[in-house]
Amino acid sequence: MNSSSPQIGFDRFIQLDWSLLALRIRAGRGTLADIDEVLASSHSGRAAKKKTRTVLNRLWLEPRADLIDFADRGVEIFYNAPETTVPALTWGMALAAYPFFGKVAEIVGRLTTLQGDCTSAEVHRRMAEIYGEREGTRRMTNMVLQSQASWGAIERTNNGKRIERKKAVNLKGSEVAAWLAEACLRYNDRALPVSSIESSPAIYPFILGGSTAYLLSKCSALEMQVDSAGNQVVCLAS
Numbered sequence: 001m002n003s004s005s006p007q008i009g010f011d012r013f014i015q016l017d018w019s020l021l022a023l024r025i026r027a028g029r030g031t032l033a034d035i036d037e038v039l040a041s042s043h044s045g046r047a048a049k050k051k052t053r054t055v056l057n058r059l060w061l062e063p064r065a066d067l068i069d070f071a072d073r074g075v076e077i078f079y080n081a082p083e084t085t086v087p088a089l090t091w092g093m094a095l096a097a098y099p100f101f102g103k104v105a106e107i108v109g110r111l112t113t114l115q116g117d118c119t120s121a122e123v124h125r126r127m128a129e130i131y132g133e134r135e136g137t138r139r140m141t142n143m144v145l146q147s148q149a150s151w152g153a154i155e156r157t158n159n160g161k162r163i164e165r166k167k168a169v170n171l172k173g174s175e176v177a178a179w180l181a182e183a184c185l186r187y188n189d190r191a192l193p194v195s196s197i198e199s200s201p202a203i204y205p206f207i208l209g210g211s212t213a214y215l216l217s218k219c220s221a222l223e224m225q226v227d228s229a230g231n232q233v234v235c236l237a238s
Contacts, residue, residue, distance in 0.1 A: 173210025
């Protein structure tokens, strides 16, 4: 394996209701015993359970230091609107915490933009170009695709060989829309033109809604700037 290859990290299928439970625990509405019980009933081995728990830890239960504030603000959004925000919040944390997840999302978003569907083979081929034909790349890409299907973004048909994009959810310029835009910036790890945020293929299951510039200007974690060409760009506040 090439030691310079990007790391994968997101190596387990994560059901949306597992992420919901992790969110509830971080919001003080559940305990770790609750998630241990659910994972014990859904995983046949200790190693499999441990790996799934590791992904959930990084998403919500124990996010890395630079994402703690971001995660806590996501939990606050969930606390105020728990039923409607779970898919967007889960997607945003996965983008911010796992570049591998974001790259799969970006590729699926691009490939399905015109006709609404693509083949799994196309996704695997593009991921192999980035991460190499190393052991695990194909299987982990499938883990992400399976998770995205569980989260309501896509439907996998023809025995998983075809991917069909589902109708995007309009977030209507809400608080979670601004938070998801921030997740997109964290995934890209650089300043982006304001005009490119809403059309970013990495957040293809969602429509931010409203004025993107106004939406981003209201987020204290973001900073609006003008580049040398006079274009309005947004970056993470320093």
